[in-house]
Amino acid sequence: MLRDLIERRVFRYVVAYAAASWGVLEVIDQLVGNDVLPQVAYRIVLTLAICGLPGALIVSWFHGAKGRQEIPPIERWLLAAVAVFALTTTGFVTKMTAGADAARPVAALSPTENPARVAVLYMEPRGGEEAEFLASGLTEALIDQLSEVRGLYVVSRNGSQVFRHVQAPPDSIARTLEVGSLVAGTVSVSGDRVRVDVALTSGLRGEQLASRRLERPRAEIFALQDELADTVAVFLRRAIGRELGARFLRSATKAVRAWELVHQAGQEQDGAALLVAANDLDAAARRLATADSLLALAEQEDPAWVEPVLQRGWVAYAVSRLGGVERSHNEQWIARGLEHAERALASHPNNADALELSATLRYRRYLLNLAGSPTEADELFHRAERDFRASIAANGGARASAQNSLSHLLINKGELAEAKLNALQAYATDPFLENVNLTLWRIFTASWGLQDGVEAARYCTEGNRRFPDDYRFSQCRLMLLALPGMQEGLADAWRVLDEFTEESPPQVREVNRRRGMMYISIALARAGMADSAKSVIYAARTGADIDPLRDLAQLESITWSVLGNTKEAVRQLEVYLSANPQALHGLRTDAQRHDLPWYHQPLLDEPEFRALVGLR
Known part of the structure; x- marks a missing residue:
């Protein structure tokens, strides 16, 4: 066999084919890199080159030996089969990668055009040694924070040091450091106030893309530095994300x-x-x-x-x-x-x-x-x-918005652990913080569903700190009160309810007010205030015109369950299921696996509940 391969010069043909393919791919790569051909062209040629290798082997086997040779029928059939396979595979690859370029916009931009390649230049201090110390620390904290963000390339401290005391035009800095975005600013200390002015600039064009001014009272220097770095980092990540989106649209x-x-x-x-x-x-x-x-x-x-x-x-x-x-x-x-x-x-x-x-x-x-x-x-x-x-x-x-939505779906599916994992992954893979409020909300709701009060409180607090006007993070404070052992803030519940109602969008404001009341009723029931809990329930009830999905009935069932009235809890759950029949299958499956949510666990052995979900 080896002698036949040598005589037919198969190895020589394969090497020649590989060399020719490599040369063609190099040319195509250059044309694609200079935007002469689209990205998909390289994948097409690469696929054809790989699929064409069997054809090279067939030709060398039948025609590699010296002397006059005929083209036998079997060679024609084999080459035809290879051609059909190559074209089919190429079509499949082209179809399946049609959206790949849209999923990777960064790759289509050169380093100096890519806003996600960032250099944080050392801040200019104004106001003595303290300002100098704070400016230096803030710059390095920003570099460290942004360097941890997946999806960003951030020049190291050493790279930024090169231009620390050098006056150079933005385009020169951008070309030297191979970045598309420059971050620069000043730190001023005057009296008992600290002011930070920071701007995001396009490297090559020198165009200011976004700017922000922060003023804070003077405090312990390290705490102040961390707070400023966190706030500025959030601002920069969002600004870079917006610019990257706009840049990609222009190139598409x-x-x-x-x-x-x-x-x-x-x-x-x-x-x-x-x-x-x-x-x-x-x-x-x-x-x-x-x-x-x-x-x-x-x-x-x-x-x-x-x-x-x-x-x-x-x-x-x-x-x-x-x-x-x-x-x-x-x-x-x-x-x-x-x-x-x-x-x-x-x-x-x-x-x-x-x-x-x-x-x-x-x-x-x-x-x-x-x-x-x-x-x-x-x-x-x-x-x-x-x-x-x-x-x-x-x-x-790395698609935070889709991971957020999948997390919500998994919560409704009862897969709370996977739901929380997806939300945590979204938190880690959202480089431009476009959906971070929803991400924090998903992590909270999954933690709440897992009855993990510590984690739920942590992400509720973080959401309130970062998004004080988002109604969800007033709702989470009411939801925390419904967890076992979390009734310390019950005295503030009605004030929080007012905030939740006021912050809610107008189209859901009334149902949200009543939803918040239902959470308060659960907290009152846990605190042993049964009569108060019932009074709140009756005040919160409404009809299908305000609550067409009957979500309030499900929340009411939790209160009755905590109060020990499982029959009324089942009756309210029946009201909910009558409006949401698609939820019955999941509830039945969870009951069969003895894996009901914590708030429905007391109903598992109730005959009325088992009859409702179709269990014997």
Whole structure:
């Protein structure tokens, strides 16, 4: 056999084929690197080169020997089979990696264009030795904090030291350190006040992208330094994230007008979000309608660009949320959003954004009980879970928003440990802190569901510190009171309830007020104040017009369970299940495994409960 291989010069053919393939790949790599060819071109050529190796072996076997040779039929069949295999594999690879470039925008940018490559220059001190000490410490603390963020490349202290006492233009610094973003600022100490001015600048263009001023009273120097570093780091991570997103959008289309329209639509969406926060939902709806119109025009400018399609889906999702839990409104806008998601997936089946959009809309449809049957509800739930997981995988496991949503889904599935793990991973893999408030909320709710008071209190406190105006972190303070042994703050419960109600979005404000009252009733029951707990329950009850999902009935069942009235607890749970039939299967499964949530554990041996969930 070895003699035949040598005589037919198979090894020589294989080496020549490998050398030629390498040369072609080098040329393609240069063309891709200079934006002459798209990223997918390299993958296509690489796949063809690998699949073509059997063809080289076949040709060398039949024609490598010296002398005149015929082309036998079997060679034709073998080469045809190799060609079909190569083309099929190439098509599959092209299809499956269609969304890969969108999942890795950073890789498409050169070092000096990439905002995620950062140099923190030493802050300029103003105000004597104390200012100098604080400026130096703050700079190094920022370098250390940002260096720990996955997704950022941060120049080391030694790299920043090179320009500590040197006046150089931003573009020179950026080219020398190979970064796209520069952080610079001043630290001023005057009297009993410390002021920090910090700015994020584009390295090559010298354009200021964002700035922030902080003023603090003078305090113990190390504590002050840590506080300032933490606040500035959060600001910088968000600013870099926004710039990176904008930079990637600019590089994803050659149609300048399409990019301009998408950029304008993004501004309309941002404006709508501010109007929602200000409780002006009608004005928010108008701005979202404008955003959708701009995105439709962008689609016409560049039909191959998936971003306008995706953004139209997210606009539809945002509009659906304006309607609270109103059925027909949500059915209309979720369906419209799913149309855009399916269009995006048809052309980019592995696009992380498209998969997340599809999952988010299906999961919202499930949560609002819009499925026509229990079977359809089950299909929605499992398709949403599958698409969330696929979105995370398509982005290399680092997709905080999808991990957040998957965590919420897993909480509803009863998989609390995995839900908390996903939320913790989201916390670690959200380099630009776009979803950190939701991440903290998911970690809290998973900890609460696991009856882990210490961890729940920790993340509730962190959420309140970082997002004092987010209604969720007033709600978590009420939820903590419902845990065993956590009733110390009961005296402040009604004040916290007022804050929770005031901070809640207008479309859910009334149901949230009553939800908060139900948590207070659980706390009162745990504190042994049965009559007070019952009075609060009766005051919090409402009809389906305010609480169409009957979530309040489920919370009421917890209070009755704590009070020892399991029959009334089961009756309220029946009210909840009548409005949420899709939840029955999961509850039955948990009961069969003796793995009910802690707040339903007392019901496990009750005949009425077992009959309700279909157990003997």
